[in-house]
Amino acid sequence: xxxxxxxxxxxxxxxxxxxxxxxxxxxxxxxxxxxxxxxxxxxxxxxxxxxxx
Amino acid sequence: xxxxxxxxxxxxxxxxxxxxxxxxxxxxxxxxxxxxxxxxxxxxxxxxxxxxxxxxxxxxxxxxxxxxxxxxxxxxxxxxxxxxxxxxxxxxxxxxxxxxxxxxxxxxxxxxxxxxxxxxxxxxxxxxxxxxxxxxxxxxxxxxxxxxxxxxxxxxxxxxxxxxxxxxxxxxxxxxxxxxxxxxxxxxxxxxxxxxxxxxxxxxxxxxxxxxxxxxxxxxxxxxxxxxxxxx
Amino acid sequence: xxxxxxxxxxxxxxxxxxxxxxxxxxxxxxxxxxxxxxxxxxxxxxxxxxxxxxxxxxxxxxxxxxxxxxxxxxxxxxxxxxxxxxxxxxxxxxxxxxxxxxxxxxxxxxxxxxxxxxxxxxxxxxxxxxxxxxxxxxxxxxxxxxxxxxxxxxxxxxxxxxxxxxxxxxxxxxxxxxxxxxxxxxxxxxxxxxxxxxxxxxxxxxxxxxxxxxxxxxxxxxxxxxxxxxxxxxxxxxxxxxxxxxxxxx
Numbered sequence: 001x002x003x004x005x006x007x008x009x010x011x012x013x014x015x016x017x018x019x020x021x022x023x024x025x026x027x028x029x030x031x032x033x034x035x036x037x038x039x040x041x042x043x044x045x046x047x048x049x050x051x052x053x
Numbered sequence: 054x055x056x057x058x059x060x061x062x063x064x065x066x067x068x069x070x071x072x073x074x075x076x077x078x079x080x081x082x083x084x085x086x087x088x089x090x091x092x093x094x095x096x097x098x099x100x101x102x103x104x105x106x107x108x109x110x111x112x113x114x115x116x117x118x119x120x121x122x123x124x125x126x127x128x129x130x131x132x133x134x135x136x137x138x139x140x141x142x143x144x145x146x147x148x149x150x151x152x153x154x155x156x157x158x159x160x161x162x163x164x165x166x167x168x169x170x171x172x173x174x175x176x177x178x179x180x181x182x183x184x185x186x187x188x189x190x191x192x193x194x195x196x197x198x199x200x201x202x203x204x205x206x207x208x209x210x211x212x213x214x215x216x217x218x219x220x221x222x223x224x225x226x227x228x229x230x231x232x233x234x235x236x237x238x239x240x241x242x243x244x245x246x247x248x249x250x251x252x253x254x255x256x257x258x259x260x261x262x263x264x265x266x267x268x269x270x271x272x273x274x275x276x277x278x279x280x281x282x283x284x285x
Numbered sequence: 286x287x288x289x290x291x292x293x294x295x296x297x298x299x300x301x302x303x304x305x306x307x308x309x310x311x312x313x314x315x316x317x318x319x320x321x322x323x324x325x326x327x328x329x330x331x332x333x334x335x336x337x338x339x340x341x342x343x344x345x346x347x348x349x350x351x352x353x354x355x356x357x358x359x360x361x362x363x364x365x366x367x368x369x370x371x372x373x374x375x376x377x378x379x380x381x382x383x384x385x386x387x388x389x390x391x392x393x394x395x396x397x398x399x400x401x402x403x404x405x406x407x408x409x410x411x412x413x414x415x416x417x418x419x420x421x422x423x424x425x426x427x428x429x430x431x432x433x434x435x436x437x438x439x440x441x442x443x444x445x446x447x448x449x450x451x452x453x454x455x456x457x458x459x460x461x462x463x464x465x466x467x468x469x470x471x472x473x474x475x476x477x478x479x480x481x482x483x484x485x486x487x488x489x490x491x492x493x494x495x496x497x498x499x500x501x502x503x504x505x506x507x508x509x510x511x512x513x514x515x516x517x518x519x520x521x522x523x524x525x526x527x528x529x530x531x532x533x534x535x
Contacts, residue, residue: 216434
């Protein structure tokens with residue numbers, strides 16, 4: 001337990017590591033989401049063109 | 054071919070004519086020239102009203118307030134730097150002209166400074182007096198403002214060239230230029246504060262002069278490149 | 286060599302190759318960051334001045350480093366795109382900006398959290414590094430705002446490239462001016478991060494974190510560039526073939 005208390009600085013240390021984790025995850029999810037969105041958009045357009053033909 | 058080339062006026066002539074044209078245009082619409090001045094005076098007046106009239110406080114905050122007001126006033130007038138030319142189509146003519154575009158961009162910056170920067174420098178002692186600024190400090194303020202406003206006119210010409218023809222260009226322009234203008238503000242305001250505290254001011258003034266030279270050398274090229282991109 | 290570069294810059298080839306590289310970078314990043322985090326949190330000795338609060342630098346320094354790296358990547362690729370008219374380079378610049386903004390934000394946030402126990406305040410204007418990072422964040426916002434305001438991709442690429450280069454020239458000047466400004470300021474005595482007598486047990490986790498974050502940045506950047514490429518090439522044959530494989534037979 002003492003290990004996690006980080007002296008008196010526990011909240012500061014853990015909150016900054018937690019924040020880092022959040023930023024890393026958010027940026028990774030954002031990158032993936034964007035790729036999916038763009039691919040889906042193009043797919044939809046291609047399908048629409050197909051039916052028009 | 055040779056006779057055609059001979060007809061192209063010289064570089065100096067090109068620079069002079071674009072400055073003269075812009076000054077004439079500004080003369081016909083004095084609002085463009087006066088608005089930034091009123092803005093400068095009003096923003097400077099806001100601070101004592103907000104912070105309180107105590108003399109010591111005004112003496113401390115004076116240099117910073119005047120510099121922030123000058124920076125905002127310079128920004129205010131930057132939006133119209135290329136906008137009128139863009140709207141009436143003369144920007145196309147400027148870009149197509151045989152003169153090198155960076156030179157003409159420099160000309161636009163020069164006329165912008167003459168119309169908005171120079172009057173601001175001239176009016177600044179009046180506003181500074183209301184902040185109880187001692188006379189020697191006012192001299193330093195004017196010197197820093199001269200270099201600072203020239204730098205801002207040049208730096209701003211890049212931003213104005215990038216945002217010309219965009220919707221909401223004005224807010225965008227501030228967002229682009231303010232972070233880049235930070236060094237000018239820091240050195241300008243700090244040098245005046247140092248002068249007010251009877252400290253050495255040479256370093257700050259040298260920096261502003263160097264920044265100004267750097268801006269004169271490079272900004273017209275960047276502005277010209279930006280103009281070509283936004284107007285294509 | 287030129288042939289290889291040319292091939293790399295061709296969008297379909299890049300799209301394939303990056304898909305193969307990203308997992309390797311991610312695994313490497315994970316390994317380095319895992320080691321750095323565990324060693325940094327539990328095995329590195331506490332700093333004699335800052336106590337355990339110094340462990341924040343294991344996330345703060347890599348984030349600050351990435352904020353600079355991202356801007357460098359952005360400006361260099363913007364320059365390449367502007368001079369050699371290379372579309373892929375513009376895509377890299379476009380992809381680097383939001384990542385740079387994220388890591389700049391992280392550097393600011395962790396710096397501020399570190400400052401709270403060290404300086405007794407969440408924000409200390411007298412610290413030149415925090416102030417520089419803040420201006421850096423504004424630069425990223427400006428770049429992204431300009432890009433967002435221009436609808437035509439090719440035009441947005443070139444206009445924002447000019448801005449990125451102007452910003453790159455200004456960044457050293459901004460750093461210098463902020464340093465000068467804070468040196469005049471009689472602020473609280475700042476505890477230097479790391480300090481001169483840094484022991485290896487403190488140093489290795491930091492190095493591992495920096496390497497790990499760089500790999501992570503590379504992986505995220507490639508992933509973002511892939512979507513940029515896909516969007517920019519949306520009207521080409523290879524994208525059609527890639528996304529609608531059923532059509533191939535017809």
